[in-house]
Amino acid sequence: SQQGEEDPQALSIQEGENATMNCSYKTSINNLQWYRQNSGRGLVHLILIRSNEREKHSGRLRVTLDTSKKSSSLLITASRAADTASYFCATTTGNTPLVFGKGTRLSVIA
Amino acid sequence: GAVVSQHPSRVICKSGTSVKIECRSLDFQATTMFWYRQFPKKSLMLMATSNEGSKATYEQGVEKDKFLINHASLTLSTLTVTSAHPEDSSFYICSARDQTKGGNTEAFFGQGTRLTVV
Numbered sequence: 001s002q003q004g005e006e007d008p009q010a011l012s013i014q015e016g017e018n019a020t021m022n023c024s025y026k027t028s029i030n031n032l033q034w035y036r037q038n039s040g041r042g043l044v045h046l047i048l049i050r051s052n053e054r055e056k057h058s059g060r061l062r063v064t065l066d067t068s069k070k071s072s073s074l075l076i077t078a079s080r081a082a083d084t085a086s087y088f089c090a091t092t093t094g095n096t097p098l099v100f101g102k103g104t105r106l107s108v109i110a
Numbered sequence: 111g112a113v114v115s116q117h118p119s120r121v122i123c124k125s126g127t128s129v130k131i132e133c134r135s136l137d138f139q140a141t142t143m144f145w146y147r148q149f150p151k152k153s154l155m156l157m158a159t160s161n162e163g164s165k166a167t168y169e170q171g172v173e174k175d176k177f178l179i180n181h182a183s184l185t186l187s188t189l190t191v192t193s194a195h196p197e198d199s200s201f202y203i204c205s206a207r208d209q210t211k212g213g214n215t216e217a218f219f220g221q222g223t224r225l226t227v228v
Contacts, residue, residue: 042221098217
């Protein structure tokens with residue numbers, strides 16, 4: 001069964017607004033990673049947060065991790081039309097394969 | 111950064127034929143690679159773990175005789191869809207991690223292969 005569950009499944013915002021996506025998982029993890037996928041393409045790694053970390057930033061991206069609630073959030077600030085894509089969280093317990101959530105389809109309207 | 115190359119990106123084949131998809135790690139060695147399948151607007155489902163020099167580990171419900179995996183070298187894994195049927199049409203993606211960097215590293219993904227069986 002899938003580990004992560006993203007929320008919302010779809011999100012539509014105006015350019016310049018912030019987009020927040022949430023992810024919940026079920027078991028203990030080593031790290032949690034966020035990926036982006038443009039339609040019909042491969043996945044691009046965005047950010048990795050370890051289980052002992054609570055927050056991480058990368059450019060316009062901010063990721064939080066709450067291991068007590070088994071949840072993570074991805075915030076994209078000042079969104080752009082080019083941010084339109086599907087976003088997936090994925091978890092691993094180390095060298096195990098990544099287990100993906102269902103993804104959030106983000107549409108940024110110019 | 112590390113790159114995983116997947117080929118072909120698109121393939122159309124007739125029912126009953128076999129299709130081979132290649133996944134290469136370009137600048138790192140990968141003793142383990144992962145094969146995923148993705149249906150339209152759905153998430154990635156792990157199909158199998160490809161192990162260099164040994165048999166692949168398949169997820170429950172994935173037919174190993176249908177989806178043949180070979181990991182003959184530290185930089186190449188192949189997935190062969192045998193006797194393809196229209197229901198095998200899907201997006202297949204491979205992934206690998208640079209395991210010399212330990213478990214807390216990102217996974218790199220191939221560009222994916224869009225398989226259409228007619």
